[in-house]
Amino acid sequence: MICLLFIMQPVSAVEVKGLFEAEVITQSLSIKDKNKALREALTIVINRVATGDDLLGNSVIKAMLNKADFYVEQVQYALEPENRNEKTARTMRVLFNEDAVMAVIRNSNLAVWNEVRDEVLVWLVVEKFASKALLNSKEDFEVYSSLQAAARKKGVPLMLPLMDLEDKRELMVNDILSAYSDKVLNASRRYGVSAILSGSIIHKRSCWYSEWTLHFDGKVKQWSLPCEQLEQTLSAAMQGVYEQLSAFHAVKSGEKGQGSVVLNITGIKGMTAESMIKSYLKKIPQVQSVKWLKVEKGWHVFKLSFSGTKNNLEKAIDLQRILRKQSSTENSFNYQLVSQ
Numbered sequence: 001m002i003c004l005l006f007i008m009q010p011v012s013a014v015e016v017k018g019l020f021e022a023e024v025i026t027q028s029l030s031i032k033d034k035n036k037a038l039r040e041a042l043t044i045v046i047n048r049v050a051t052g053d054d055l056l057g058n059s060v061i062k063a064m065l066n067k068a069d070f071y072v073e074q075v076q077y078a079l080e081p082e083n084r085n086e087k088t089a090r091t092m093r094v095l096f097n098e099d100a101v102m103a104v105i106r107n108s109n110l111a112v113w114n115e116v117r118d119e120v121l122v123w124l125v126v127e128k129f130a131s132k133a134l135l136n137s138k139e140d141f142e143v144y145s146s147l148q149a150a151a152r153k154k155g156v157p158l159m160l161p162l163m164d165l166e167d168k169r170e171l172m173v174n175d176i177l178s179a180y181s182d183k184v185l186n187a188s189r190r191y192g193v194s195a196i197l198s199g200s201i202i203h204k205r206s207c208w209y210s211e212w213t214l215h216f217d218g219k220v221k222q223w224s225l226p227c228e229q230l231e232q233t234l235s236a237a238m239q240g241v242y243e244q245l246s247a248f249h250a251v252k253s254g255e256k257g258q259g260s261v262v263l264n265i266t267g268i269k270g271m272t273a274e275s276m277i278k279s280y281l282k283k284i285p286q287v288q289s290v291k292w293l294k295v296e297k298g299w300h301v302f303k304l305s306f307s308g309t310k311n312n313l314e315k316a317i318d319l320q321r322i323l324r325k326q327s328s329t330e331n332s333f334n335y336q337l338v339s340q
Helices: 002-008 032-047 057-065 100-107 141-154 167-171 173-177 183-189 232-250 271-282 310-320
Strands: 014-015 022-026 071-079 090-096 114-118 120-128 131-134 197-204 209-218 219-228 260-268 287-296 299-306 323-328 333-336
Touching: 022 032, 032 057, 032 090, 032 100, 032 141, 057 173, 090 100, 100 260, 114 232, 120 141, 120 173, 120 183, 131 173, 141 232, 167 183, 173 183, 173 197, 183 197, 197 232, 209 232, 219 232, 232 310, 260 310, 271 287, 299 310, 310 323, 310 333
Parallel strands: 120 197, 260 333
Antiparallel strands: 014 114, 022 090, 071 090, 120 131, 197 209, 209 219, 260 299, 287 299, 323 333
């Protein structure tokens, strides 16, 4: 049944909220400190929606950052704890005008990653006090909260495994630390994700050392990070994830609304299944709109408008593993709904 299919194979793309908000510290309410904080906040926003070589060296972006206050929609302040050296320091929460920011970025020749993004399944081993265990949000709250904060800063939506009986049966700590990834990939199948991040974070006296492996788009990216404070090492890890995913999904402004393609899908039975497929297609980052056209000889025919290239659209559909490619022509793709 189609309902069971979508429970077993959840769509791994979600709409990320708050991409144009950022929190920074301003040392005082002076014009100089406020402008410095606004520039820092706008830098965070640009780094989570745009990608490209020498991002902050782009002349258009430089000019934008020099007048960051022009793009502000709302500012809120909260006093920092009194044990800070500067008692006048405040947390500044800034909301920028999305339309104004995006208008400039689209003129900068940089690629833009929209708000619909792949969830990243994270298998993380935490090692401290000579013991190793998978991340537990209660027992390792400091690591958990820092990981979530680092992911929010980059606009990367995370998914943590359930760690129920099935996960514990499929995977052990040593499997995640192993150089061979088959067990990690097999245990991840039930989550229906296209991006899988596994790693270990090791507490060494006053710092944390970490190693990471990202499985995405049929490729494996591995990297390690030197011993740093917890927030720094997790921020660097999320930067690595962002770079890989945004390089795949981001679209240059000149490619926006590039074209349309007909999608023929067989194996859909009933209006509920048809509605679910339409909803699923809308969540693919490259897809701008979906229109159901007709049923013809057992094929449900949809028209998709998309940004980017047709090749990247095909790869994005293939990543989800909901549809199996049958054939394609210049103007149409043929797929079969995968049954379970």
